[in-house]
Amino acid sequence: MAEIRVYNTLSQEKEVFVPRKPGQVSIYVCGVTPYSDTHLGHARPSVVWDVIIRFFRWLGYETLHVQNFTDVDDKIIKKAQEEGVSALEISKRYIAEYLASMDALGVLRADQYPKVSEHIDDIIKLVDQLVRKEHAYSANGDVFFRVASFPEYGKLSKQKLEELRQGTRFEVDPKKKDAADFALWKSAKPGEPAWESPWGEGRPGWHIECSAMSLKYLGEAFDFHGGGNDLIFPHHENEIAQSEAATGEPLARYWVHSGMITLKEEKMSKSLGNFISLKQLLEKYPRGLLRFYLLSTHYRSGLEYYEGKLEEMGKGWSRLNEAALKLQEDLAQAQGGELSSLDQEALEKLDTLEKGIIDALSDDFNTAMALGVLFEAVRDINSYKHQGGYHSQVLQKGWDVLRLWAGDILGVLQLEKQQQEGLTDSLMQILLSLREELRKQKNFALADQIRDQLAELGVVVEDTPQGPRWKV
RNA sequence: GGCGGCAUAGCCAAGUGGUAAGGCAGAGCUCUGCAAAAGCUCCAUUCCCCAGUUCGAAUCUGGGUGCCGCCUCCA
Numbered sequence: 001m002a003e004i005r006v007y008n009t010l011s012q013e014k015e016v017f018v019p020r021k022p023g024q025v026s027i028y029v030c031g032v033t034p035y036s037d038t039h040l041g042h043a044r045p046s047v048v049w050d051v052i053i054r055f056f057r058w059l060g061y062e063t064l065h066v067q068n069f070t071d072v073d074d075k076i077i078k079k080a081q082e083e084g085v086s087a088l089e090i091s092k093r094y095i096a097e098y099l100a101s102m103d104a105l106g107v108l109r110a111d112q113y114p115k116v117s118e119h120i121d122d123i124i125k126l127v128d129q130l131v132r133k134e135h136a137y138s139a140n141g142d143v144f145f146r147v148a149s150f151p152e153y154g155k156l157s158k159q160k161l162e163e164l165r166q167g168t169r170f171e172v173d174p175k176k177k178d179a180a181d182f183a184l185w186k187s188a189k190p191g192e193p194a195w196e197s198p199w200g201e202g203r204p205g206w207h208i209e210c211s212a213m214s215l216k217y218l219g220e221a222f223d224f225h226g227g228g229n230d231l232i233f234p235h236h237e238n239e240i241a242q243s244e245a246a247t248g249e250p251l252a253r254y255w256v257h258s259g260m261i262t263l264k265e266e267k268m269s270k271s272l273g274n275f276i277s278l279k280q281l282l283e284k285y286p287r288g289l290l291r292f293y294l295l296s297t298h299y300r301s302g303l304e305y306y307e308g309k310l311e312e313m314g315k316g317w318s319r320l321n322e323a324a325l326k327l328q329e330d331l332a333q334a335q336g337g338e339l340s341s342l343d344q345e346a347l348e349k350l351d352t353l354e355k356g357i358i359d360a361l362s363d364d365f366n367t368a369m370a371l372g373v374l375f376e377a378v379r380d381i382n383s384y385k386h387q388g389g390y391h392s393q394v395l396q397k398g399w400d401v402l403r404l405w406a407g408d409i410l411g412v413l414q415l416e417k418q419q420q421e422g423l424t425d426s427l428m429q430i431l432l433s434l435r436e437e438l439r440k441q442k443n444f445a446l447a448d449q450i451r452d453q454l455a456e457l458g459v460v461v462e463d464t465p466q467g468p469r470w471k472v
Numbered sequence: 473g474g475c476g477g478c479a480u481a482g483c484c485a486a487g488u489g490g491u492a493a494g495g496c497a498g499a500g501c502u503c504u505g506c507a508a509a510a511g512c513u514c515c516a517u518u519c520c521c522c523a524g525u526u527c528g529a530a531u532c533u534g535g536g537u538g539c540c541g542c543c544u545c546c547a
Contacts, residue, residue: 012476014488032547045547075545154475157542163474164543206545228547232476235546259477260541269546296495297485301478302540312484316495322509356493360486369486372494379494379511386503386511444505451507462508469509 002059002362006224007300009232009255010156014364020223020253024062027053028214028252030227030235031067031113034094035076038101039275040305041261041268045228047291047411048258048299048365050107052224054409055361066217067110068210069095071117072203077192087193088117101278106287106411114213116204120195122212123204126246127184127197135245139175141187141200147180150241156255157233182238184208207238214251215243225252229300230267232257259302268305276305285310288414292317295367295410316375317412322471323378324402324413330385331399333466334392343391346384350397353377357405367410374406432461432468439463 004017019025029049032042053063071091080087099109116123127143130136135149147153153161165179172179183205188194194201214222220243225236236255243251261268268275281290293313297303339347353373360369381398407413431450438447451461454470462469 009476030547033545039547041547043547073545158475159543160474166474226547229476230542230546233542234544258547260547262540265540267541267546271545301485304484309484312496315497316484319495319509326509366486369493372486375494382510383512439505442505448506460508463504463506464509465503 002358004059004362005364006254006256007364009229009257015254017223017254019061020221023060024064025053025056025224026218026222027063027065027224027226028210028218028222029065029067029110029225030210030231031069032094032098033070033073033075034091034098035073035079036094036270038094038098038278039268039270040278040281041228041275042098043101043105043278043290044261044294044299044303045226045258046102046107047105047294048367049226051295051361051367051410052256052365053108054411055365058404058409063111064218065108065110066112066114066214068213069098069113069115070206070209071095071115072193072209073116073206081191091115091117097279101282104282104287105278105290112217114217116209116213117193119209119213119216120204122216123208124185124195124197126212126215126242127204127208129246130184130242133245135242136184137177138185138199139177141202142173142175142183143185143199143205144176144181145184145238145241145245146177147182147241148178150245152244153180153241154237156240157237159233159237182207182234184242207235208242210235210239211242211246211251214239215247220247220249220251222252224254224256226256226258229257229259230269258299259297261303261305263305265304281310285314286414288321288412289314289317291410292320292371292412295412296371298364298366298368300364320371320374320378320402320406321413321415323381324399324406325415326469327381327395327399327402328415329466329469330390330395331392333390334395335390336392339391339393340389342384342387342389343394346380346389346394347397349380350377350394350401353380354401354405357401361409370405370410371412374402374410377401428459428470432470435461436468 005014006017007014027049029045032038053065056063069091072087076087076090080090083090127136130145131138131143134146136143136145147161154164161180185197185199185202186205187199188201188203192203194203227236240251263274263276266272266274289310293310294303296313353376356373357370360366360373377398384394402413407415435447435450454461458472460471
């Protein structure tokens with residue numbers, strides 16, 4: 001089994017991955033607060049973790065993937081009040097929207113999607129435990145985490161407690177004993193969702209849900225905790241404090257954070273109002289291209305989005321996709337027989353390249369490099385065919401490599417023709433065979449007219465030695 | 473102000489001590505009725521700047537400069 005190296009935000013170094021339990025990988029990825037449409041920024045961690053999980057499975061690991069929905073939150077409540085519906089109704093709507101978008105992106109479903117609203121008891125128990133251990137205190141129905149009681153506070157974000165106290169830009173809640181303390185439980189305000197608790201009616205603060213739910217579904221010291229790097233502070237820092245103060249065990253072994261998507265060099269976010277809706281992108285671009293774009297840069301780097309970016313990337317992507325598509329067609333006509341030196345050489349190259357892909361993904365999930373190697377494979381395969389190679393073993397190997405890595409693991413291929421009924425296919429067959437007849441009769445004027453008019457509809461016809469192909 | 477990160481060709485982007493992957497764009501050629509697709513060749517003596525360590529640095533150290541993120545809800 002290949003050695004996996006992972007950059008751990010906690011140690012700020014690449015570390016060799018050693019699972020908590022041999023052969024098993026446990027993963028908690030912070031999900032979304034469902035109060036508005038899913039945007040491109042949300043797609044990044046989802047697709048990155050999708051690839052990581054697919055890769056681990058290919059390596060033979062059993063994976064357990066938990067992703068939460070923070071469905072009790074100020075923004076949801078506000079939205080609900082604006083629309084005059086219940087908070088639950090809002091979160092339900094946007095959870096469905098989120099899952100539909102992720103399905104459309106080809107992201108595998110998590111094993112569990114725990115919601116705050118369904119884990120109030122677990123949260124209360126955890127808060128209570130922290131209060132008993134004097135890591136937390138109640139004040140007029142609120143409960144705060146006593147940051148000073150956890151000496152390692154700041155270890156993830158590399159913040160010093162003193163700096164944090166000074167850096168507070170907001171008015172400090174006078175009920176807090178320390179400016180850096182944070183709420184575990186908030187007392188109920190009129191008209192807001194509230195639950196009974198030992199401290200009176202109220203609801204959980206942000207952060208505590210992830211501690212409670214990750215503990216419940218994954219236990220202590222699970223393998224990976226992930227999310228966008230904007231969650232490092234305060235969210236993940238506070239999770240660590242809560243969980244580790246309560247259990248005395250590490251929360252997670254490896255902290256993996258993905259970079260932000262920026263728009264005009266500014267972070268894409270709901271609060272800035274500069275987000276690109278995922279739903280809109282999915283209507284406009286193929287799923288495979290979207291994933292190709294998201295995976296074209298290392299997951300920790302920032303990724304710029306701008307109008308026309310997908311079009312630019314589309315040219316490269318379609319070369320990769322077309323190569324796979326053609327290979328699939330070629331397989332039907334492939335020939336067997338003895339392997340020539342050309343065949344032999346091609347097989348060896350493909351073998352080396354496949355190892356390169358595995359190495360790239362093993363080294364901190366370097367999808368950008370894996371894609372680079374896949375392009376080399378495409379060039380080699382095309383070149384092989386250009387030289388007259390047609391051996392089934394080689395074509396099969398090429399197809400296997402592309403299908404597995406570009407297809408099954410990275411998920412950037414789009415092999416099915418998009419939005420295309422069987423009827424269109426049949427009609428195109430008729431049209432193209434007629435055009436072939438015209439070309440045989442050297443009636444190029446008419447043949448070109450057909451091709452040009454199809455092009456106007458967005459249908460591209462290519463005349464190849466194996467006959468005409470078409471694509472949208 | 474504190475913390476973290478980044479700076480590689482016109483653009484996107486790998487590369488963490490051994491002499492610059494890959495993609496797009498561009499130039500030439502092959503194939504082709506023409507086109508498209510595909511292939512071949514070319515396209516960074518050089519990696520923001522300045523010092524240093526080293527036989528050797530894009531890669532390590534120190535100092536600049538610029539940009540991004542976090543410190544407030546955020547993927």
